[in-house]
Amino acid sequence: MGDGKWDKDDLVHGATERGEEVTVKFTKDGNEALLARGHVPDIQSDIDHVHVWHQKAGEPGHHDMRRTRKLFPDVKDNWTAAREAKARLISRAEQLATSTSWKQSGDEFRRLLEEWKSVGRGERSVDNAQWSQFSAARDRFNAARNAYFEQVKRENEASRREKERIISRAEALAHSSDLKAASDELKRLMDEWKRAGRAGREDEQSLWSRFEAARNRVLDRKKQEFEKRQREWASNKSAKERLVAQAESLANSSDLRSASDQMRKLGEEWKRIGPCEKADNDRLWSRFNQARTRLNDRKKQEFDKREREWASNKAAKQRLVSQMESLSHSSDFRAAKDQARTLDSQWRATGPCAKADNDQLWQQYKSAKDRLFEAAKRAGEQRRAEARQRAQDHVWRLEEQLRNVEAAIYRANENYSRALSARSPSMKNPNWMTISNNHLARQSAAREKLASLGQRKSEVIQKLMDARSRLNQL
Structure with a gap:
């Protein structure tokens, strides 16, 4: 075989299940095999008793199946x-x-x-x-x-x-x-x-990189903002701790009015202070609010006590108003004014009540007192007018008396002059002595009359001066 795919050295001698000897030759890749009867030294593919076998598929290759079945009766075509x-x-x-x-x-x-x-x-x-x-x-x-x-x-x-x-x-x-x-x-x-x-594979990574970059910019700014906020929170925490300490101190103050005003200012300052960590904020707010509550409770107790005192003071002042109203109708102004002064002392000694009640009662009290003193003033003015009139009448009477005395003195002077100018009797007159004695007696009487009238005038003048002085005083 000239085909280079066959392994010339790879010959296997064996036997079928029926004991017939066979020789098998394989390709170099082991996928195909050549089968021949008997044990032969080599196998050629063009010999008719040779059969091609596909090892991978386990099926026979291109060959005459009639010969194959003689060796392998069960093989398929x-x-x-x-x-x-x-x-x-x-x-x-x-x-x-x-x-x-x-x-x-x-x-x-x-x-x-x-x-x-x-x-x-x-x-x-x-x-x-x-x-x-x-x-x-x-x-x-x-x-x-x-x-x-x-x-x-x-x-x-x-x-x-x-x-x-x-x-x-x-x-x-x-x-x-x-x-x-x-x-x-x-x-x-x-x-x-x-x-x-x-x-898609080409766009996904670049898109994600852009999205991630935008997210990172926000996260970086958020981190910076968070760090800034942490610093602010630390400052706010310190400020709120200071307010809490002040509030707790005010909660025990004896000056509730001043403490209440200061606590209100602390509340306004608390609102102006920014937040801090939630746990710290809740804890500090709880302490601050408890301090405010303690102060408010003390204020309420004080207010309740004050309300009772105010109710008592109101009743006392109502009694004083009623008494002053009665005095305003009195005709004995001197005694009424003395009693009014006593009521004033009692009013000043009586504590306050609610402002609206206090103002109303004071107005009633003052109105009644004013009516009393106005009536007393009018009565006093009337008495002074009557006294002035009496003094004026007395002056007028004394002036009349003075004029009468002066007229009498004038007449007495005339009489005295006539007595002095009376012609002396002749000594030849047998009644010379009697007439001379009568002249002397009239002269002496005229002098005494003048002296008496002069004394009377001095007395009247003194009385008139006293009366005019009294009139001027009135």
Whole structure:
């Protein structure tokens, strides 16, 4: 044999099951064998007692089956073996036709095709029919695979467009000022990215790199913001701890009004301070609120006590108002004013009540007191007017008396002058002595009268001066 595929040195001498001696020669790849009767030194393929055997398929090759059956009665003829071998390949191809393991099944289809070619040809009509079945199965598989990859291509394109949209939105979020909202939307975009499917091997990595870069920009800014917020939270925590310490101190203050005002200011300052870590914020707020509650409870207790005191003070002031109202109708103004002053002392000694009540009661009290003192004032003015009138009348009477005294003095002076100017009697007159004594007596009487009237005038003048002084005082 000139064919180089046969191994000249690989001859095997053996026997069939019936004991007939045979010689077997193999190809170098071990896939085919030549069989001859007897133990011969070499085997040539053109000798009619030589038979070709396909080791891989386990079926006889091209030879005369009549001779083969003489050696192997149970062996199948070449067409039958080929038909059955191809039937097995068709069955496997039919199974693979519905497979979706595209690469593995495609590789297996290629192996089946190679095996089909190695089986050899059978009866033409049967062989053509089997080939049609095998080709149809392979075509169905190829059509399904092509349709799948076309669908994948369309899906990849849709995924690419969707991911381009997602990337565009993510890149816009990278410049957002609301990092929390941006971060939340990025999470939603990541979910959309996962639902968008793959965009194909060529685009997927570049798209992901762009999306990841946009996400990283937001995450980097978020990290920087977080670090900034951590610093702010630490500062806010310190500030709130200071407020808590002040609030707890105020909760025990004895000056509840001042403490309440300061606590209100601390509450306003608390609102202006930003947040800190939630656990710290909750803990500090709890302490701050407890301090406020303690102060408010003390204020409530104080308020309840004050309400009781105010109710008592209100009742006391109502009694004082009632008493002052009674005094305002009194006609004994001196005694009423003395009693009003006593009521004033009691009013000042009485503690406060509610402002509205206190204002109303004070207005009633003051109104009654004002009416009393106005009436007393009017009565006093009337008494002073009457006293002034009496003093004026007294002045007028004294002035009248003074005029009368002066008139009397004038007349007395005239009488005295006449008495002095009376002509002396003649000594020849026997009644000279009597007449002279009478003249002297009238003169003495006139002088005494003048002296008496002068004294009276001095008395009247003194009284008039006293009366005018009193009148001026009134």
